[in-house]
Amino acid sequence: MPVPRKVVRPRRLKARRVTPAGRYGPALSVVLILPLLCLFALGFLYPIARLVLISFGDGAPNFDQYRRVFETPLYLGVLLRTISAAAMVTVFSLILGYPVAIAMARAKGRIALVIAAAVLIPLWTSVLVRSYAWIVLLQRSGLVNALLTESGLVASPLKLLYTDGAVILAMTHVLMPFMILPIANALRSIPPDYARAARSLGAGPATCFLRVTLPLSLPGVFAGSVMCFILAIGFYITPALVGGPEAMTMATLIAQQTTVVLDWPFAAALSSVLLLVTLLAVAIFRRALSISKGLSSVA
Template identity: 65%
Template sequence: MMASVLSRPNDQSFRRPGGSASRYSRPLSLALIAPLLLLLSIGFLYPIGLLIKLSLFTPELDLSSYRKIIEQPIYLSVMARTFKIALFVTIASFLLGYPVALAMASLKRRLAAAAAAAVFIALWSPVLVRSYAWIVLLQRNGVANNAMTELGMVEAPLKLIYNEGAVIVAMTHVLLPFMILPIFAALRSIPQEYVCAARTLGAGASTAFLRVTLPLSLPGVFAGCVMCFILALGFYITPALVGGPGTLIVATLIGQQATVLLDWPFAAALSTTLLIATLTMVLVFRQAFSISKGFASVD
């Protein structure tokens, strides 16, 4: 009797009129999210506002920092290189991460938990340690060059580090868990009955995957691609260590302008430009994935 009373609360004060018991009233909902909104305003919106103000007013309205970005080709080249590397890293993470997530989703509960634990261990490893590991592997006298030399594949050590290829490989390794986990979660939420129904109606394994599994997993693909792309745009440690001075990206350039040259307005202009470009790319990603019925179904 007591259990039945506790399982069905009669207090109507937290219910919305005409709604279910799981929904709160509007004032209570606003009160619950007020701390989060306050934290978001103080920790994100206010600093972004100061950044934009610093890039525009020094102390009067001045667009010279933005004109400098447009007029000097080197800065546009750095911006283009940053987006190119971020795009390649996102594509590589998807091509490597989707099969891993698909294999994890097909495992039984205990094996899937073990595989997820392995992904989390890679995620929790410090970025600095993983970047130095790639230096050990790819340097002139590193593991990769020594192995190829001993096997007779090359006569002299190759330049495998301090180039864009090394940056893409190292950043893909670091960001791969951010692609695997959202796709894995999306795949695990797909009822197996859908695939079984498609196979029963005559679809082959590849057709069932392309017509059922892949479209329904696009929300996870969207989340993973957005996270990988945005994180790749702001990466600092890995490109600085593995790429060297010849692979300058926007994050490294901003750090140089702010800490070495002390040109804070120009650093703020670069940051604002990168922020606007990132938001634009997120909208493009969303529009591209919203074409799918699988993504539209959760919108």
């Protein structure tokens, strides 16, 4: 009798998990992002942690430096002046920059190139150069005072330099591109059919802007406002040059405490307070953005 052959069953191959194109596994992702995490920890988290520890003193932790900030009228006034100046710079940048953003988003051809150059070329110029330009314009023998005296509007040159108004004006000029670019990007993402549909339903230009264009551009408005406020609240070069010692801000006060007075614990406390105000402002802007999105979706 023929011997029956042993039936060999084919081995089941283990199904491989195919990684979609453009994605990496968890282990490879950790390896790729590890240098960035190390750089972030060494260049950002560690200095901030050291700064906060220095603000509490060398011995037992205490809040003497923070009490000094909030109990001394001079330092509290500098903090409030810095916050109010940053808020005014943000508002002026929004008022002056929104029309430019609309023109930048809707223009075409050579006009679009001219508007983009007018926005980007000052952004590429050094902040130091732009601040010195305002010194030339606002000094007693500068162009602004010369025009005012020659036209007969004032009898003698005005004190325009080294004032809070000069600081706000110069900072608005420096930070306005950071407001224009996010708003222009948000306006470009709005389909033009929305405005045409609103106009066809009887909405006028003002109603179309208030009910369609402005709500849809709010993400760009909030992004530009956050960048302007955060940069303005910690700005150093422009307030130091244009404002001088009479228009002191938190940045110039911190620099004075570290380079002149050499009071590092107090400077660390001032920096920590400024960081806390910045984080609080970011949280408020994010909350306002989420509320505006909810209202727009309901509408």
